[in-house]
Amino acid sequence: MGIQTSDKPLLERVKESEQDKFMQASVAKSQDAQHIKREDSRALLGNWEQWRELGEQIRQRALKYLPDYLEQFSDNVEKNGGDVFFAATEEEAVDYIQKVVKETGAKRIVKSKSMVTTEIDLDKRLLAMNQGLQLMETDLAEFILQEDDWAEPTHIVFPALSKNRDQVREIFMKLGYEGDNDPMHLARFARKYLREYFLKSDLGITGCNFAVADNGMINLVTNEGNADLTMAIPKTQIVVMGMERIVPTMNDAEILDNMLCRSAVGQKLTSYVTFEKGQVAGETDGPEHFHVVIVDNNRSRALGSEFQSILQCIRCGACMNVCPVYRHIGGHGYGSIYPGPLGAVLSPILGGYQAFQELPYASSLCGACTEVCPVKIPLHKLLIEHRRIITDQRHMQHGLNNLMMEAIGIGTGFPWLFRTAVRFGHLGLKPLASKGEVHAENFIKPEGSVKGGPGLVGGWADVRDLPLPPKNKDSFRQWFAKHKENQPKPGDQKANQ
Amino acid sequence: MKVVIFSTCVVDLEFPNVGIAMTEVLERFGCDCYLPKDQICCGQPTFNSGYAKGTQRAFRNQIDALLSVDADYIVGPAGSCVAMIREFPEFMKDDPQYADKAREVAAKTFEFSQFLWRVLGVENAGAELDGRATYHRSCHMTRLLGESESPYALLAHVKGLEMIPLENAHDCCGFGGTFSAKEPEISRQMVDAKVGHIVDTGAEILISCDPGCLMNIGGRFNRLGKPIKIMHIAEVLNSNVDESRISYLKQMPV
Numbered sequence: 001m002g003i004q005t006s007d008k009p010l011l012e013r014v015k016e017s018e019q020d021k022f023m024q025a026s027v028a029k030s031q032d033a034q035h036i037k038r039e040d041s042r043a044l045l046g047n048w049e050q051w052r053e054l055g056e057q058i059r060q061r062a063l064k065y066l067p068d069y070l071e072q073f074s075d076n077v078e079k080n081g082g083d084v085f086f087a088a089t090e091e092e093a094v095d096y097i098q099k100v101v102k103e104t105g106a107k108r109i110v111k112s113k114s115m116v117t118t119e120i121d122l123d124k125r126l127l128a129m130n131q132g133l134q135l136m137e138t139d140l141a142e143f144i145l146q147e148d149d150w151a152e153p154t155h156i157v158f159p160a161l162s163k164n165r166d167q168v169r170e171i172f173m174k175l176g177y178e179g180d181n182d183p184m185h186l187a188r189f190a191r192k193y194l195r196e197y198f199l200k201s202d203l204g205i206t207g208c209n210f211a212v213a214d215n216g217m218i219n220l221v222t223n224e225g226n227a228d229l230t231m232a233i234p235k236t237q238i239v240v241m242g243m244e245r246i247v248p249t250m251n252d253a254e255i256l257d258n259m260l261c262r263s264a265v266g267q268k269l270t271s272y273v274t275f276e277k278g279q280v281a282g283e284t285d286g287p288e289h290f291h292v293v294i295v296d297n298n299r300s301r302a303l304g305s306e307f308q309s310i311l312q313c314i315r316c317g318a319c320m321n322v323c324p325v326y327r328h329i330g331g332h333g334y335g336s337i338y339p340g341p342l343g344a345v346l347s348p349i350l351g352g353y354q355a356f357q358e359l360p361y362a363s364s365l366c367g368a369c370t371e372v373c374p375v376k377i378p379l380h381k382l383l384i385e386h387r388r389i390i391t392d393q394r395h396m397q398h399g400l401n402n403l404m405m406e407a408i409g410i411g412t413g414f415p416w417l418f419r420t421a422v423r424f425g426h427l428g429l430k431p432l433a434s435k436g437e438v439h440a441e442n443f444i445k446p447e448g449s450v451k452g453g454p455g456l457v458g459g460w461a462d463v464r465d466l467p468l469p470p471k472n473k474d475s476f477r478q479w480f481a482k483h484k485e486n487q488p489k490p491g492d493q494k495a496n497q
Numbered sequence: 498m499k500v501v502i503f504s505t506c507v508v509d510l511e512f513p514n515v516g517i518a519m520t521e522v523l524e525r526f527g528c529d530c531y532l533p534k535d536q537i538c539c540g541q542p543t544f545n546s547g548y549a550k551g552t553q554r555a556f557r558n559q560i561d562a563l564l565s566v567d568a569d570y571i572v573g574p575a576g577s578c579v580a581m582i583r584e585f586p587e588f589m590k591d592d593p594q595y596a597d598k599a600r601e602v603a604a605k606t607f608e609f610s611q612f613l614w615r616v617l618g619v620e621n622a623g624a625e626l627d628g629r630a631t632y633h634r635s636c637h638m639t640r641l642l643g644e645s646e647s648p649y650a651l652l653a654h655v656k657g658l659e660m661i662p663l664e665n666a667h668d669c670c671g672f673g674g675t676f677s678a679k680e681p682e683i684s685r686q687m688v689d690a691k692v693g694h695i696v697d698t699g700a701e702i703l704i705s706c707d708p709g710c711l712m713n714i715g716g717r718f719n720r721l722g723k724p725i726k727i728m729h730i731a732e733v734l735n736s737n738v739d740e741s742r743i744s745y746l747k748q749m750p751v
Contacts, residue, residue, distance in 0.1 A: 014682045032665075324669040328686040361680060364673025364687070365545055366636035387547025397547070401679065406551060409543040412506065413554030415535040415562070425510050440719040442514070443711070443727035449719065459678035463685040464716030469510050476508055476516030480532045483520070 002090075002121040003351045005152040006335040010358040017333045023154070023162040027330055030161060034321040037266025038372075044268065045258070055259050056376040058252045059312035062213075062244070066303065069213040069246045070294065076216025080277045082290035086243075090120035093295045097122065097205070097238055098129055100291055104236050106203035107132065112220070112227035113139035114207025115156055115315060116242045116295055118337050119350070122205070124150065136197050138226040140190055147171050154331030156338065157264050157317035162330060194226070204230035204287065208241035209260065209314070210253045211292070217275045218292070219253045221260060225272045237278070237287035243294050244311040250275070256314055259374040263316035298350045306385050310345050312375045317342075319369035319379055325362055334359060341369035341379040348386055357396055360386035400455040422477060425469035432457070433468045443467060500528040501566050503573035503582070503606065506538035507708045515708055518731035519574045519609050525738065526617050528572075536562035539581040544588075546675045556588060560598050563606070570616065571606040574731055576638020576706045579608040583642065608638060610706055610730050614647035614750060621654035621744040625737040630728075631663045631700040633670060633691070633714065635707035646750065648706050648730055655733060656742065661698040665690070672713035688717045695725070702726045704733055 006013060017023065042048045062069055074084040087093035101109070109126070111117065123135055123146070137146045141160035145151045148171045153159035160168075165181040172189055179185040206227050210219040218239050220227045231237055247253050253275070261267045278290030302311050320326045320340030331339035336347040336356065344359040360383045369379040390396045397405070411417050421428075433448040449465040452458055460466055472478060500523055508516045520530050540555040559582075563571050573579045582603055589599035613619040632648060639645045652660055671677060671687025691714055695703055703718075703725050705711050715727040 010680075011682060014680075018682075018686065035667075322667075324671070324687050324690075325683055327668070328690075329683060361676070362683060364636075364669045364671060364676045364684070366669035366673065367640040368636065368667065368669070371640050384545055384547065387545070388549045389547075391547035392550050405543060405546055405548055405675070409548050409551030409555070412538040412540060412543065412552075413558055415537060415558065418506070418509075418537040419534070422509050437722070438719070439722050439724050440715040441724070441726040442732070443715040444719045449716075451720075456675065456678035459681045460716075462681045463677070463688065463720065464713060465719040466712075466716060467511055470513050474513055476504060476513040477532065477534070479513055479517055480502075480520065484532075 003119050003337055003347060004335060004355050005332070005337060007355075008335065010333070010335070010362060013333045013335055014329050017329045020162065020330065020332075022164050023330045023332075024328060026161055026164070027327055030158065031321050031327055034266055038262060038318065038321070041262040041266045041268055045262070051255075051259060052374055052376050055256060055314075055374050056312065058247060058256060059314070059375045060309075062246045062248060062252075063303070063308060063311050066244065066246065069248060070243065073211055073213040073216055073246060074292075074294075076214065077277070077290070077292050078216075080216045080290070082216070082278050082292060084292045084294065087293055087295045087297070090295070090297050093120050093240065093293050093297070094122060094125050096293055097240070098126065100236065100238055101126060101130060101133070101203065104203060104289070106236065107134065108197070108201045109133065109135040109203045109205060110198055110201040110230050110234065111135065111137050111142075111205045112207065112222065112230040113137070113142050113159075114205070114240055115337065116207060116297075117205065117240050118153065120240075120295065120297065122240070136194065136201075138194050138198070138230060139222070140187065140224055140226075143190060143194065144168055144171055147175060152332060153337060154339070155317060155320055156315055156342075162332070198229045198233050201234045202236070204234040204237045206230050206237065206239050208239050208245050210247045210256060211241055211245045212250055212253050212275070213246055214249050215277070217250075217277045219257065220272070220274045220276070221257060221270050222272045223265070223267075223270045228272055228274055231274070231276050231287065232285040235287060236289040236291070238291045238293060240293045240295060243296050243299055260314050260316050263314075263318040263372070263374040302349050307345070307349055307382060309377050310342075310349065310382060312377050313342055313346070314375055316374060318372045318374065322368040322372045324366060324368065325364065329362070334362070341383070345379055345382045345386065353390060353394065353396065357390055360390065404455050419477075422475055423472045426471045429466075429468055436465075440465075498528050498570070499566070499568040500530050501563055501568040501571045502530050502532045503563060503571050503578070504532060504536065505573055505575045505578045505708065507712065508574055511712065512708050512729070515574050515729040515731055518729065518735040519572070522613070522622065522731055522735050523572065525623075525740070526613065526619060531566040531568060533562045533565045535565065539578040541578065541581050542674055546679075556585065557595055560585065560589075560595060560602050563602050564598060569605065570612065571602065572609055572612045573606065574609045574706070574729060575708055576608045576635050576642050576644060577709055579606055580637045580641035582606045608642060608644060608647075608706060610647040610651055611642075611644045613734070614650055614746075618746045618749050619651065619743070620746045621742055622651060622734040623738040623740050623743040624734045625656035625739065625742075626702075626733055627657040628702050628726075629659045629661055629698075629700045630702035630704050630733075631661045631695055631698045633663065633695070633703060633705040633710055634666050635705060635710045636669050638706055648704075650750075651730070651734060652704065654744075655736075658733070661700050663698060664694045670710050670714050672710050674709065677713055684713075685717075688713055692717055692721065692723065696723060702728055704728050704730055706730050
């Protein structure tokens with residue numbers, strides 16, 4: 001799939017999302033349910049703000065000394081008998097994984113959920129390079145999407161949020177399912193189908209929630225246990241991780257797991273929280289060959305930049321679960337596998353401004369994302385930072401709206417210009433105004449409102465009426481000047497009498 | 498007590514009623530009000546759109562204007578604009594000429610309801626307004642300014658006013674400054690959700706501390722032909738005031 005899921009313009013994707021009423025209802029319902037579960041599970045921890053500070057500190061420290069921690073982690077993986085490969089680009093990552101597939105002669109690959117493998121388009125690339133290879137996504141939602149002809153994910157934690165039970169039933173019928181649309185029956189079918197697949201698999205590919213530097217272990221967090229089977233059954237395991245997944249110690253991982261589970265799904269802990277490092281001598285499960293692929297793929301663009309804090313992200317998806325824009329446009333609206341506020345910040349860094357320059361503007365800067373983030377990433381400020389680079393540094397904004405914004409910049413810098421605007425606001429907008437019934441009392445005036453206009457005025461008036469500004473004589477400034485004149489002054493004879 | 502009125506560009510251009518109500522309430526509580534005529538805008542429209550360089554002059558102008566009167570406090574009728582002023586020290590920290598002034602202006606600027614409740618300790622402003630109302634909490638006032646108590650506390654004491662809680666009050670109304678004009682297709686869906694929740698309350702009056710949000714929600718109500726009365730909190734607290742009802746908090750809020 002790669003990071004970009006669509007090359008349609010934002011507006012077109014927004015309009016398509018609005019047609020998908022099931023998706024919109026499903027996202028809204030999920031957001032509202034998550035709100036309660038998340039807040040309740042966090043409250044059980046006590047002082048959540050202090051936890052956030054701790055989470056932020058752990059992630060900031062990991063990033064500050066990232067090269068050192070990566071080296072320590074890599075040394076420890078090798079000490080444990082595993083192999084580490086540092087991939088600068090997605091091509092390098094895919095090439096390495098392909099080499100392992102060839103060397104092991106793998107025929108049936110099982111995968112557990114991993115955003116970074118979607119980012120590097122691993123599944124399709126492996127299938128294209130290896131005739132006869134079978135590859136199965138074993139996370140239930142990812143499984144559904146794969147069997148739906150690799151449909152695009154809509155959320156990083158709930159990828160199939162946009163699918164209803166009837167759609168899932170139809171997808172499963174292609175695989176031989178004959179039952180009804182009861183989610184329990186559907187899940188039972190998927191479980192049996194995937195179990196059979198697991199038993200014959202010879203290579204497992206997992207992601208990584210956290211990589212522990214001081215012991216070389218991989219931490220995986222799931223509710224389905226599919227990642228554990230992916231680690232336990234095949235003889236070879238490849239872990240694919242973004243290079244920022246590092247935490248210094250097991251203690252840090254434990255703290256962040258606690259915060260991740262509550263933030264992502266509102267659980268104290270998910271059903272499976274696993275640490276592994278390949279097969280332990282004397283035990284029969286676990287992979288004999290253990291590979292870790294550490295992927296940069298433009299993450300180092302953020303390192304040391306104004307965007308470094310986005311690498312603190314622990315992929316909990318809470319920012320999507322509170323975002324009022326995501327609520328309406330859904331994951332597909334963003335055109336990136338990383339949607340929501342996280343995606344609007346991260347996608348332009350990983351995929352470039354050319355592809356994703358519209359995303360930083362798909363936000364009202366309400367700050368819900370910043371408020372909910374367990375590791376205190378100032379998401380809405382990073383969106384403004386992207387806008388600044390797009391406008392001030394790269395000069396990518398053109399046309400009438402750009403001229404209008406530059407005019408506002410000038411108009412808000414010179415008092416006499418602004419006073420002129422106050423004086424002539426009424427006259428200036430009057431030609432655009434029309435009379436109509438007043439529904440919003442004490443707001444829209446009987447003399448009319450603006451219902452259309454050029455550029456940004458039109459953008460506003462497409463949706464809502466703009467009250468016609470008051471005449472200059474009725475402005476607050478005029479009122480205040482008269483009011484002050486009429487007030488008794490200190491030293492005024494009448495006032496002293 | 499000397500108070501500078503930070504009128505905000507929206508009130509100057511569109512809503513004299515809000516500025517007048519705020520001034521009258523503040524004077525009722527003993528504030529000697531000043532309106533520096535060189536003030537314009539906190540700079541959000543351009544700064545938040547990415548025109549950081551083009552906003553520098555607006556920042557400096559606003560700081561100079563608000564400090565041109567040696568007042569005890571600066572009070573504004575908009576949570577969002579006040580939150581922006583509070584961020585000035587961060588924006589101007591590398592500006593040797595303005596860093597200190599930015600800290601000074603930020604330290605004494607308050608949102609109107611916050612000022613009444615937290616600084617003046619007003620419990621009951623003496624107002625009376627018969628009707629059913631709901632309150633829209635603005636995102637910037639609650640999340641950036643960190644003020645989520647003062648409006649509710651003051652509205653609870655308005656005689657005759659029945660306040661009805663608003664479902665999904667934490668969701669943005671879709672204003673977002675220039676966002677509303679730049680991304681109308683997204684903003685429309687957000688404001689429609691908000692309008693829906695407001696209609697569901699059965700309230701006749703919508704109250705807020707942010708004229709921007711009111712302009713967005715009120716404008717959408719009018720476009721949809723749904724009846725509502727739009728009121729800024731200053732107008733509510735300036736309604737049918739009987740000074741004998743005025744009371745002060747026994748303990749100041751922390």
